[in-house]
Amino acid sequence: MFIAIRDLTYARGRFLLMGIVVSLVSFLVIMLSGLSAGLVKANISGLMALPATHIAFEYTDHPGYRNTMVERYMWEGWVGQAGVKRVEPMGHTVFNARSAADQPLEIALWGLMPDSIIEPMVTRGEQLGELENGVIISGGLADEGIEVGDMITLDRVLTELVVVGIMEEVRTIGHVPIIYAPLRKWQEATYGPPGGPPPGESLPDIVFDFVSVIMLQLEEGTAIEALDDQNETLTLDRLKFYSASTGYDAEVQSVQLIQWLLFVISAVVIGAFFSIWTIQRTNEIGLVKALGASNGYLVRDSLSQAFFLVGAGTLVGMGLAIWLGIAAEGSEMPFMLETSTLITAMAALMVAGMIGAGMSVNRITSIDPIIALGRVQ
Amino acid sequence: MSKSLTTEHVTLILGDGASEVTALDDVCFEIDAGEMVAVLGPSGAGKSSLLAVCGGLRTPTSGRISIDGVDINQASGSERTKIRRERIGFVFQQSNLVPSLTSVDQLLLLVHLRGRRPGATDRERAMRLLDEVGIADKANRRPGELSGGERQRVGIARAFMSEPKILLVDEPTSMLDRNRGRQIVELLARECHEHSVATLMVTHDHSILDLADRVLEISDGRLAEATTIDTAVNA
Known part of the structure; x- marks a missing residue:
């Protein structure tokens, strides 16, 4: 030098x-x-926060969150199999919605099983369960000024959701902020008629036999391909299920x-x-x-x-x-x-x-x- | 006493085919330690070729060159580099200094080239050499801040830094006026005798030949003892 x-x-x-x-x-x-x-x-960020090792989609060549429909027999087929630690059916639908202040919103409604491990811990308000239409909103929406107790109405289907809890962290999928809802409410909103069931009636049972994807916790070496064949699903690991998000x-x-x-x-x-x-x-x-x-x-x-x-x-x-x-x-x-x-x-x-x-x-x-x-x- | 620089039947042919030129033709001479030999000749006579082969920068087509008993034709490329580093001192035309180095660093570079970090004793030696050539006060100047004569003096001090066996001097006066040129060659002659280094100086300047111990003449690649020295000096 x-x-x-x-x-x-x-x-x-x-x-x-x-x-x-x-x-x-x-x-x-x-x-x-x-x-x-x-x-x-x-x-x-919503997908990154999932405690899942894999996500199973309806079998297709082009897996994506917007065009997958998983039936009950498919997720039940995963339950109890060797190496399968946890199976949680999950709903995903993107809606246009309005806040109580009539503010237009684009949101991703996620339907979760009761006591789901997907459910985020709220920083304000309560967890899911008390109200059948109670939901948890994530950071992005909280920044819009929506508060606990506010109503959010989904466009077209006119389903009304009540914010019971807020988590401060931003949780998104495809840049759209996520709202966590009970699975039944999600199924109603996604597959039911606009405005919900007619007064005094309930929706047919078949509505509750469908979700979007199956969140899985699998052990190393699980026979994924065989289980996919058996259950007509397509299972992706973490990197691949990120890629399934539009635009990612x-x-x-x-x-x-x-x-x-x-x-x-x-x-x-x-x-x-x-x-x-x-x-x-x-x-x-x-x-x-x-x-x-x-x-x-x-x-x-x-x-x-x-x-x-x-x-x-x-x-x-x-x-x-x-x-x-x-x-x-x-x-x-x-x-x-x-x-x-x-x-x-x-x-x-x-x-x-x-x-x-x-x-x-x-x-x-x-x-x-x-x-x-x-x-x- | 052994000769410091010996060439035996050295021939150098440059180019090939039609453009073949015999740059050196059967050159034989010897220089003793402490002897200063001037080689006189017009441009194109083979002076540079002579320096190039003696300095291990060109391999002669045939013949043998030995420096302090070591045959440099037999040496590999990296061995020749080592011989240049340890046995040969160069004084180039236009002094040829590294632009980013101060005068004292020009000398210390040679220590570093030998793989040693220059220490206090090296610095003392460099300063003593700069003092000998009369520019100790310019030790911390870069070449851009020195005159042509001063640069040439730094070049001479550098040539002695690695305690060479032979000194190859290329047209030392070409960039200097007559007085300064003569001073530089006087300095070279003094240092060459003092450090007992065999010195080969090529020049076309007749006015400095009286300072050399011996004068050879080169023309068309052939080297001969000068017979016309007196006329040359008076020219």
């Missing part, structure tokens, strides 16, 4: 400019990581694509910088070789310089991103930073940068020390 360190101060203008570029790229990468994690959370894959992939592009851009920019820097130093490198420097010495010197530049630039950009990210975390912007994402992003950026710097290694080793004699041979 004898020359590398002195170059850094000697050509500080050039290195500062390059450092700023690396910082900005690193800043963008971290912001995008936070945004991507935030988007994921905004999309599927596309969102994650587009943000990841941008991230990959940024890594490539930083590799190319750093590569270009070090190529030009090496070309500018051609005479100097030839001279030092003539004085007896080995290729290894010069390559180590140059790579250590790159490592310093990329490392410092990444750290600065990262610091800036964390600082702004903390400011953004409380806002509307979906943003979430985790240590693991930070470390991964930093490592990837360092690797990309060093690959870029590595592109000039060949240029260094191929310089002929004879140029120190100053005349073309």
